[in-house]
Amino acid sequence: MDILDGKKIVLGVCGSIAAYKVAQLARDLTLAGAQVDVIMTEAATRFVGAATFQALTGRPVLGDMWALPENGAVGHVALGARADVVVVAPATANRIARIAAGMSDDLLTTTILATRAPVLLAPAMNPQMYASPATVANVATLRGRGYTVLEPDEGRMAEHVVGKGRMPEPHTLEGAIRALLGRSGPLGGYHVVITAGGTHEPIDPVRYIGNRSSGQMGYALAARARDLGARVTLISGPTAITPPVAVTLVRVETALEMQSALADAVADADMLIMNAAVADFRPIEAAEQKIKKRGDAGLTLHLVPNPDLVAGLADRREFFKVGFAAETNDLLANAQGKLERKGLDMIVANDAVLSIGQPEIALTLIDRGGVASLPQQPKATAAAALLDQIVARFQRWLLH
Ligand code: C5P
Secondary structure, eight states, X not given: OOTTTTOEEEEEEOSSTTHHHHHHHHHHHXXXXXXXXXXXXXXXXXXXXXXXXXXXXXXXXXXXXXXXXXXXXXXXXXXXXXXXXXXXXXXXXXXXXXHHTTOOSSHHHHHHHHXXXXXXXXXXXXXXXXXSXXXXXXXXXXXXXXXXXXXXXXXXXXXXXXXXXXXXXXXXXXXXXXXXHHTTSTTTTOEEXXXXXXXXXXXXXXXXXXXXXXXXXXXXXXXXXXXXXXXXXXXXXXXXXXXXXXXXXXXXOSHHHHHHHHHHHGGGOSEEEEOOBOOSEEESSOOSSOOOOOTTOOOOOOEEEOOOTTGGGTTOTTSEEEEEEEEXXXXXXXHHHHHHHTTOSEEEEEEHHHHXXXXXXXXXXXXXXXXXXXXXXXXXXXXXXXXXXXXXXXXXXXXX
């Protein structure tokens, strides 16, 4: 189930041109199953119409503090009290100052003062206003109180100046909301390291030996782990896909680079999900110059084996280790052999022939307690279902 499903989100929209981007956020959150109550400040209504948010969320847009009696409860307090998260986007310099000062003179400030839910603010303003000592101090005050204040993006502002003050894009806000909601999830407080994609082993400055791994599964696992509360380090080989927001991304190219990134990341890890397709061999050395064609002569590459990264961590028993096995034959026997040989706590096997290039995948989960399977399903939902299975086994492992 999507972490946003059924969540109550209060979305405070303030008076900045970035308000138009928040319409997309309201839609994305609603489509993911959240109940989104939009509060618009008076100034916000000068940029975007309330009808836009009402149509996108399917709920009335709120603004008037005095128009909210709910079942006898005082409306302006009830809204904050039942929220799972309160988001202020765009957060103007004025709003940030008023919230930092503890004011409660309209519905948004009152809701924030009355809530015990996590509060997320996405500043958007002129770069000089953002850099002004007053705003800097106000942001520090809010962070000191435990509020999450996102860094604005740098770039071209609506008024054509360039600087730091743009509101982060809607998908970045959604990722930050997911991370906040996940804090109380089953992986809350745990550090999960995930490797994804394939490695590139250089032949010369322009060529490499690679493989067909897209990284999709590893990236989807990372997003799900974040949603369940984990602090996630994603060590990724070269891929073309957008990384999930609110995870620490470490980009590597070769197996040896991945090995050294892994050594750093697992220092305080609670779980390692070794999803990367690590090259088994690399050219003994990469040519310094581009290798030239010489008439009809062929080219022989001398390859040496790469270390098995996860097997190299076999004696590290302080974190839970999950490996993968894509097999073309004798799935169970081969995967079981790898579970033992590589010192894993769990291995996830799939039939390489049936799944490569296909939209769906069936997975077999093997640990020392036995074998289970996840039915064939689209790869997108398979990753979430798989992570839930991994978490269940991790929780059992913690008890031992
Ligand atoms: O032996 P095989 O490559 O099938 O094993 C796959 C598992 O081992 C995956 O979890 C993969 O990430 C890991 N692996 C590794 N280092 C290698 C090769 C594979 O950690 N050099």
